[in-house]
Amino acid sequence: MIQFEGVTKTYQSGKQEIHALNGIDLTVETGEIFGVIGFSGAGKSSLIRTVNLLERPTKGLVKIHGKDISTLSSKEIRKTRKDIGMIFQHFNLLNSKTVFHNVAMPLILANTPKDKIKDQVKNLLDFVGLADQAQKYPDQLSGGQKQRIGIARALATNPSVLLCDEATSALDPQTTQSILDLLRKINREYNITILLITHEMGVIREICDKVAVLEAGKVIEQGSVFDIFTNPQQPTTQRFVRSVMNDELPESLLQQIQNAGSNHSIYRIQFHGKSVGRPLISQVSREFNLDLNVLFGNITELQGRPYGNLIVEFIGDRAEIIRALTAIQNSDATVEEVQNYAS
Numbered sequence: 001m002i003q004f005e006g007v008t009k010t011y012q013s014g015k016q017e018i019h020a021l022n023g024i025d026l027t028v029e030t031g032e033i034f035g036v037i038g039f040s041g042a043g044k045s046s047l048i049r050t051v052n053l054l055e056r057p058t059k060g061l062v063k064i065h066g067k068d069i070s071t072l073s074s075k076e077i078r079k080t081r082k083d084i085g086m087i088f089q090h091f092n093l094l095n096s097k098t099v100f101h102n103v104a105m106p107l108i109l110a111n112t113p114k115d116k117i118k119d120q121v122k123n124l125l126d127f128v129g130l131a132d133q134a135q136k137y138p139d140q141l142s143g144g145q146k147q148r149i150g151i152a153r154a155l156a157t158n159p160s161v162l163l164c165d166e167a168t169s170a171l172d173p174q175t176t177q178s179i180l181d182l183l184r185k186i187n188r189e190y191n192i193t194i195l196l197i198t199h200e201m202g203v204i205r206e207i208c209d210k211v212a213v214l215e216a217g218k219v220i221e222q223g224s225v226f227d228i229f230t231n232p233q234q235p236t237t238q239r240f241v242r243s244v245m246n247d248e249l250p251e252s253l254l255q256q257i258q259n260a261g262s263n264h265s266i267y268r269i270q271f272h273g274k275s276v277g278r279p280l281i282s283q284v285s286r287e288f289n290l291d292l293n294v295l296f297g298n299i300t301e302l303q304g305r306p307y308g309n310l311i312v313e314f315i316g317d318r319a320e321i322i323r324a325l326t327a328i329q330n331s332d333a334t335v336e337e338v339q340n341y342a343s
């Protein structure tokens with residue numbers, strides 16, 4: 001478990017003070033994949049670097065497995081550093097050393113016997129799918145392969161926590177997917193807690209259990225990935241969600257709707273759980289004698305749960321529309337009127 005309690009980080013830049021973190025309270029439970037998302041400058045790197053003591057908070061505490069890390073002795077700090085692996089956007093490999101040597105490095109530094117290093121590096125390279133690349137140099141490999149080496153190296157000391165600093169930001173979408181699959185496998189098979197920072201909401205949707213949105217050094221919203229994606233509260237969170245769950249209507253359609261007049265009401269209907277599979281739209285149309293025009297629709301999966309999102313135009317008697325909306329709301333779906341859709 002990782003806990004941030006009132007963590008503040010202020011940098012001194014000449015005479016200017018830069019408030020990178022302003023009182024962060026977060027708890028990352030053991031075994032979960034926790035994502036922190038924010039735009040550039042939000043404070044993500046500063047936050048993740050406090051966990052492995054690359055930065056110290058100006059105020060507040062970071063606790064790992066319940067222990068305040070600022071109070072550790074130097075022996076305990078060495079032990080804690082072994083317990084926390086980290087991977088980086090630009091991999092941070094030693095280009096003059098072979099793949100084998102890069103992965104072996106943390107074990108060499110820990111004075112591990114040579115035959116044990118050999119066995120362990122072989123197992124790690126097998127695990128990340130690079131068993132046949134041990135004698136190559138990083139420059140001979142692709143970005144995805146380099147990140148796999150970074151991951152193998154981070155796992156060499158058997159950590160219980162893995163920190164990922166924009167680990168897929170330099171990779172193409174297909175390679176990103178394969179690295180995210182590998183991170184999920186690490187989490188599931190070894191029960192390693194993963195704390196990742198990213199500016200890509202797709203990464204959060206793909207593998208995280210929980211997410212916190214960071215803005216100007218503050219957590220503006222946090223929760224389960226399902227809740228945040230289906231009901232984002234803050235404008236910044238809504239922007240991030242829209243970046244991957246694009247439900248913008250085409251301009252021509254918007255014009256058409258605006259020209260259609262005031263008896264056309266447009267609603268967003270969100271289906272979760274059991275309501276996803278039900279023929280709610282046709283039932284409502286029949287029962288309340290309404291024409292329902294589906295302008296946009298998709299069904300996706302979030303954290304293994306189905307989630308549907310429809311934008312529907314209701315055409316008909318106003319009183320019947322209101323009755324229909326109540327019926328939809330009573331059936332495990334949420335409804336909201338789409339106002340100023342174009343903005």
Ligand SMILES: Nc1ncnc2c1ncn2[C@@H]1O[C@H](COP(=O)(O)OP(=O)(O)OP(=O)(O)O)[C@@H](O)[C@H]1O
Nearest residue numbers: 011013018020038039040041042043044045046047
């Ligand atoms: N060592 C430093 N000295 C002075 N200012 C710093 C230092 N490190 C970060 N900052 C400033 O702190 C703020 C937060 O930076 P940080 O790198 O933590 O944000 P970030 O969300 O990771 O951004 P990015 O995605 O661009 O790396 C920024 O204004 C940054 O310029």
